[in-house]
Amino acid sequence: MKNCSGEFFNIKEKDSSFRGKGLLENGRILGIMADARKAITTYHDHLGDDSERKKCLDQIMVIIPHHCGDHSSCNDPGLCQYSSMKKENPDWTDEQIQHKVAETSLRHEGTYMDLSEEGCDRLMKVLMKRFNLESID
Ligand SMILES: [Zn+2]
Numbered sequence: 001m002k003n004c005s006g007e008f009f010n011i012k013e014k015d016s017s018f019r020g021k022g023l024l025e026n027g028r029i030l031g032i033m034a035d036a037r038k039a040i041t042t043y044h045d046h047l048g049d050d051s052e053r054k055k056c057l058d059q060i061m062v063i064i065p066h067h068c069g070d071h072s073s074c075n076d077p078g079l080c081q082y083s084s085m086k087k088e089n090p091d092w093t094d095e096q097i098q099h100k101v102a103e104t105s106l107r108h109e110g111t112y113m114d115l116s117e118e119g120c121d122r123l124m125k126v127l128m129k130r131f132n133l134e135s136i137d
């Protein structure tokens with residue numbers, strides 16, 4: 001399946017507000033693509049199943065917010081350390097969870113992309129343009 005990492009690299013190349021530490025770093029781009037691929041692969045095990053297709057698209061939609069530190073829509077603790085930590089420790093504050101995730105996370109050292117809402121939207125559009133109802137089957 002074709003991915004859209006090239007488009008992310010383009011954005012970064014053309015717009016300096018995406019460049020730099022804590023922003024759209026190369027490792028982050030690969031992480032985003034890996035998450036998208038995971039959602040697609042899971043769906044392809046149930047190819048043609050409407051509810052699995054919807055689940056897949058929902059999952060792709062939360063990838064960017066998730067990488068920006070907004071886990072309010074992450075609903076699969078298997079894919080989101082923050083969510084699984086919260087599930088295990090329902091009485092912890094956001095700060096406590098954040099801290100613990102940073103401590104135990106290897107990838108990205110538990111950090112988030114520090115992008116504006118506008119920046120997040122732009123990345124989300126790239127992802128949704130590439131992965132949508134017409135393209136994921
Ligand atoms: Zn998350």
